[in-house]
Amino acid sequence: MGITIAIDCMGGDHGPRVTVPAALAYLSGAEDVEVVLVGQEDKIRAVLPTPLPPRVSIKHASEVVTMDDPPAQALRNKKDSSIRVAVNMVKAGEADACVSAGNTGALMAISRFVLKMLPGIDRPAICTVLPTMRSHVYMLDLGANVDCGPENLLQFGIMGAMLASAIDKKEHPSVGLLNIGEEDIKGNDVVKHAAELLKDSGLNFVGNVEGDGVFKGDADVVVCDGFVGNVALKTTEGLAQMLAFFLKEEFRRNWLTKLIALIALPVLKGFKKRVDHRRYNGATLLGLKGIVVKSHGSADAFAFQHAIACAAGEVRGKMLELISGRVARYAPALAESTHSHQESP
Amino acid sequence: MGITIAIDCMGGDHGPRVTVPAALAYLSGAEDVEVVLVGQEDKIRAVLPTPLPPRVSIKHASEVVTMDDPPAQALRNKKDSSIRVAVNMVKAGEADACVSAGNTGALMAISRFVLKMLPGIDRPAICTVLPTMRSHVYMLDLGANVDCGPENLLQFGIMGAMLASAIDKKEHPSVGLLNIGEEDIKGNDVVKHAAELLKDSGLNFVGNVEGDGVFKGDADVVVCDGFVGNVALKTTEGLAQMLAFFLKEEFRRNWLTKLIALIALPVLKGFKKRVDHRRYNGATLLGLKGIVVKSHGSADAFAFQHAIACAAGEVRGKMLELISGRVARYAPALAESTHSHQESP
Numbered sequence: 001m002g003i004t005i006a007i008d009c010m011g012g013d014h015g016p017r018v019t020v021p022a023a024l025a026y027l028s029g030a031e032d033v034e035v036v037l038v039g040q041e042d043k044i045r046a047v048l049p050t051p052l053p054p055r056v057s058i059k060h061a062s063e064v065v066t067m068d069d070p071p072a073q074a075l076r077n078k079k080d081s082s083i084r085v086a087v088n089m090v091k092a093g094e095a096d097a098c099v100s101a102g103n104t105g106a107l108m109a110i111s112r113f114v115l116k117m118l119p120g121i122d123r124p125a126i127c128t129v130l131p132t133m134r135s136h137v138y139m140l141d142l143g144a145n146v147d148c149g150p151e152n153l154l155q156f157g158i159m160g161a162m163l164a165s166a167i168d169k170k171e172h173p174s175v176g177l178l179n180i181g182e183e184d185i186k187g188n189d190v191v192k193h194a195a196e197l198l199k200d201s202g203l204n205f206v207g208n209v210e211g212d213g214v215f216k217g218d219a220d221v222v223v224c225d226g227f228v229g230n231v232a233l234k235t236t237e238g239l240a241q242m243l244a245f246f247l248k249e250e251f252r253r254n255w256l257t258k259l260i261a262l263i264a265l266p267v268l269k270g271f272k273k274r275v276d277h278r279r280y281n282g283a284t285l286l287g288l289k290g291i292v293v294k295s296h297g298s299a300d301a302f303a304f305q306h307a308i309a310c311a312a313g314e315v316r317g318k319m320l321e322l323i324s325g326r327v328a329r330y331a332p333a334l335a336e337s338t339h340s341h342q343e344s345p
Numbered sequence: 346m347g348i349t350i351a352i353d354c355m356g357g358d359h360g361p362r363v364t365v366p367a368a369l370a371y372l373s374g375a376e377d378v379e380v381v382l383v384g385q386e387d388k389i390r391a392v393l394p395t396p397l398p399p400r401v402s403i404k405h406a407s408e409v410v411t412m413d414d415p416p417a418q419a420l421r422n423k424k425d426s427s428i429r430v431a432v433n434m435v436k437a438g439e440a441d442a443c444v445s446a447g448n449t450g451a452l453m454a455i456s457r458f459v460l461k462m463l464p465g466i467d468r469p470a471i472c473t474v475l476p477t478m479r480s481h482v483y484m485l486d487l488g489a490n491v492d493c494g495p496e497n498l499l500q501f502g503i504m505g506a507m508l509a510s511a512i513d514k515k516e517h518p519s520v521g522l523l524n525i526g527e528e529d530i531k532g533n534d535v536v537k538h539a540a541e542l543l544k545d546s547g548l549n550f551v552g553n554v555e556g557d558g559v560f561k562g563d564a565d566v567v568v569c570d571g572f573v574g575n576v577a578l579k580t581t582e583g584l585a586q587m588l589a590f591f592l593k594e595e596f597r598r599n600w601l602t603k604l605i606a607l608i609a610l611p612v613l614k615g616f617k618k619r620v621d622h623r624r625y626n627g628a629t630l631l632g633l634k635g636i637v638v639k640s641h642g643s644a645d646a647f648a649f650q651h652a653i654a655c656a657a658g659e660v661r662g663k664m665l666e667l668i669s670g671r672v673a674r675y676a677p678a679l680a681e682s683t684h685s686h687q688e689s690p
Contacts, residue, residue, distance in 0.1 A: 131587070132587065133586075133587050133590055143525050146525065146532060146533040147533045147534070178576060179576075180488050180491065180571070180572055180575040180576060180579075187491060187572065188491045188492045188572055189492070210576075210579050211575065211576045211577065211578065211579025211580035211581075211582065211583055212579045212580065212582045212583030212586065213583065214580055214583055215580070215583035215584050215586065215587040216583060216586075216587075224576070226525070227525055227532065227533055227573065228572065228573050228576050230525040230556065231523060231524075231525060231555075231556045231569070231573050231576070231577050232556065232576050232577055232580040233556065234525075234555050234556025234557045235556035235557065235559055235560070235577040235580060235581050236556075236580055236581055236584040237556065237557045238556055238557030238558065238559055238560035238561060239560050239581040239584055239585065240584065240588070241478075241557065241560065241561075242476070242477065242478050242560040242561075243585070243588060243620060245478055246616060246619050246620060247616050250612050250613075250615045250616040250619070251612055253612075253615070257611075257612050257615075260608055260609050260611075260612050261612070263605055263608055263609070264605050264608070264609040264612075266602075266605075267595050267596055267598075267602050267605050267606070267609075268595075270595045270598070271591060271592050271595045274591050274595070275588060275591060
């Protein structure tokens with residue numbers, strides 16, 4: 001069975017110059033995939049070879065959502081934007097997933113409006129995969145839900161576990177709750193209550209995971225409120241940048257250290273490749289009735305390719321079916337969420 | 346004027362074996378300081394030379410708070426613990442500050458009970474200094490206050506700024522609010538309200554700082570809720586450990602890479618020294634009517650020495666006077682805090 005992915009070519013810092021070559025590069029290694037390049041046709045054609053390569057088609061969309069467009073306006077006023085057209089294709093069944101490096105808020109608002117949420121899920125959660133000492137971890141939410149109730153954290157646990165199942169073929173991925181201590185008594189009221197819900201959820205819940213446990217690989221899935229997740233993710237990005245900066249400075253200190261850098265280059269490259277954040281590009285908007293993957297706005301072609309691979313993997317792993325099935329089983333527990341904490345818009 | 350520091354010698358993973366040599370090492374470089382070694386006299390004497398070195402005295406305390414002691418019990422039942430006796434010395438004016446590597450919760454409970462809070466401050470906040478690309482940053486709270494109201498974040502801003510003033514002699518240190526975006530509209534209700542309070546505070550408030558901005562050095566002081574701060578700090582610790590682990594693995598891959606490691610050793614050592622977390626050991630419990638510094642429980646002598654230096658620096662910089670003065674000026678704004686959000690015990 002072939003997979004069709006709609007690609008918003010206009011999003012991100014670089015637009016078609018990056019998204020189109022990334023799509024072509026991805027296709028060369030994925031025989032079962034075809035892509036629909038969505039956006040302003042002339043700009044897309046300008047970076048495409050003629051005739052069109054196999055498994056590539058173009059869908060014109062006259063408008064572009066900019067990074068500054070408020071989500072609500074992008075939704076209301078730009079009905080022919082590349083994001084909207086790509087998401088519409090998923091809704092219409094013309095594509096199995098869509099990928100965008102555009103405005104996150106707009107992508108979320110449009111996806112939610114067009115695709116709708118799964119029953120029992122309030123809002124999309126942003127989930128990404130991060131490397132760990134053992135393997136990797138799915139972490140959510142990373143910023144879509146800044147005020148979470150316990151039920152939201154339960155929803156994240158279910159969705160994250162099903163994503164891990166779909167991608168890694170793990171039947172019972174372990175789920176941890178990000179907290180400030182491993183003991184049950186730690187944390188605020190929301191996480192304490194969430195722990196109770198997760199214990200009763202039938203998921204493979206392993207309890208609290210501390211910040212350092214995320215990278216130790218204490219759990220396959222780590223759930224947290226979007227504020228905490230966003231801060232944690234960006235703080236680690238900042239630390240990684242600082243460490244890289246310091247390491248470079250040490251190697252550039254004088255001619256001797258520069259010589260050593262030259263000698264150590266193969267090892268340093270191996271290290272760099274291993275921790276290359278571009279290989280982890282692609283955050284999934286979970287909870288929608290469709291697969292939507294968000295790429296970093298600053299992604300280059302290599303990184304954007306990984307976001308496309310991420311979307312294709314979710315289609316192949318039947319993530320949506322897994323989540324829908326599981327969410328349906330927990331419908332009573334999840335329904336409570338509508339009566340309790342409401343997140344910010 | 347001489348400075349006297351009371352040292353809880355029994356705390357931490359290693360007890361007197363680490364704390365006593367650290368104190369002696371610190372004294373050799375600080376002519377104006379004397380230390381009182383607090384704890385079980387026989388155990389302290391066992392690792393001390395005879396006769397006692399100059400500027401060193403011992404104060405016997407018969408009990409030890411263990412890492413497992415619940416704070417309330419440590420407070421109620423161990424009235425002759427080394428922590429209690431050391432804090433009592435600060436209260437009685439026999440010491441200008443105390444340092445402990447012991448049970449954080451117990452240290453906090455005992456300090457709060459014995460020393461009391463400054464008027465207008467609800468609970469101690471834990472503040473530590475972290476390296477940044479530019480210099481360093483004071484970050485608080487790191488776990489003492491898991492549910493903060495906007496007024497708590499204002500208190501943190503004032504106390505952090507005064508700490509930065511005392512240590513770095515900056516008259517108007519910049520204060521940032523940890524958030525998930527730089528724009529005013531970002532974040533949850535608590536941070537949005539806190540931003541308004543900080544804007545009107547007379548502090549050099551520079552607005553929202555994102556996670557990566559912490560290490561870029563976007564502000565001299567970064568304030569956040571203790572849950573978020575604790576997670577962010579530990580997540581970065583976890584990332585640093587993972588990166589070090591990967592780097593080692595790359596250098597240990599085969600005989601050639603091992604040879605390269607040998608050649609690169611001086612540079613790698615320079616890098617390691619620069620990011621050595623032991624140099625940042627020592628978290629201050631702010632908001633008390635006395636100076637109390639908490640060392641990592643796992644600290645070695647080098648790290649513990651830095652915690653002592655941290656306490657001495659705060660005495661020299663008259664941190665307490667600076668904070669008290671500033672807090673008194675903001676008394677009306679801070680008083681609101683008693684009517685609003687209450688933190689967990």
